[in-house]
Amino acid sequence: NYIYERLKTTKLPYQLKVLLVQCDVNDSSQSLKELARLSIIYELTLLISWNDEESAKYLET
Secondary structure, three states: OHHHHHHHHOOOOOOOOEEEEEOOOOOOHHHHHHHHHHHHHOOOEEEEEOOHHHHHHHHHO
16 A cells, blocks of 8 residues: 555656565565556556565666
């Protein structure tokens, strides 16, 4: 619900909007499908990482 509320209340006037998600659950397929749908609706680029190091690399580059 947090992501939904943030996107509803925040207007993002940028050309590139990134949603970086660190996945730390075993069965993530349903959650990732929902985030993919949300990314399409709000015109976001969805980046999925599986650990802290991978998330940090996305933020660095």
